[in-house]
Amino acid sequence: MMTQAVRTPWHLWVVGGVALLINAFPVADFTLTNMQNEFWLSPLTAAQRSFILGAPLWADICWAVGGFGAFIGSLLLLMRSRHAVTAFIFSIIGLAGSTLYQHVLQGETTRELFQNVALYVTLTIWVIILALLIYARVMGAKGVLR
Template sequence: MSEIRAKTPLWFWILSVIGLLWFAMGAFDYTATQLRLDFYMSSFTEEQLAYFYGFPAWYEATWAISVWGAVAGAVLLLMRKKAASLMFLISLISFVIGAIYSYGFTNAMEMMGGIGSVIFSAVIFLSILGYFWLARWASTRGILR
């Protein structure tokens, strides 16, 4: 029996590629920080480096899950797989846990330059949420299988 599939609109592909590029930048930031790459970390102050290198292991795990979950979600969108929704949801939950810790229990705002860091975190949150909604919508329309 043949399966009826919706035609994938061009805008869906464009948004999926943009999402992959956006979330890949987060993956680069995570990887460069974890590997302590000199060319990347040299732009931070000693205090900021001590802050980054002092993260507890569970926080680093939430950061990794958030970053790589979003990358996986974007790849799954490009593959037109329904599992993209789940990956973005996992990423979103991990991001929220990390943000609550960062802004509620550390001096993240002070270390990262004030309100700008909160705004950037809000942009990341809205990006993950938006791609979660996109994946859910595409699933209900038959674009994802």
């Protein structure tokens, strides 16, 4: 029995490449922040640094899962792997935990230290990761992802 190969649409390379570039930022941000890289942290005030570096372990784990999950999902998308969907789901779980910590449990402090910028950044991340999940699911349903 022969199965017909599904051609990779051109937009998969564009979406996957742009997603990989965008999602490299949270990986770098998490890594450099937790290494307490002075150059990376230099734009922050002492209070902002203290808030970020003082986050509980579970919030840091959520941050790592969210960022690395999105990056790995982007790589898997470029590799045409159906596991991209799973990676994006893990990323959403991590993002949900980060959002809970930053905007619900520590919402007042987050707004005080970062004004509305943190909220707008979080909303943008939600839109991007949900769009990537939907895109990966559609590509999986069309047989593009294996």
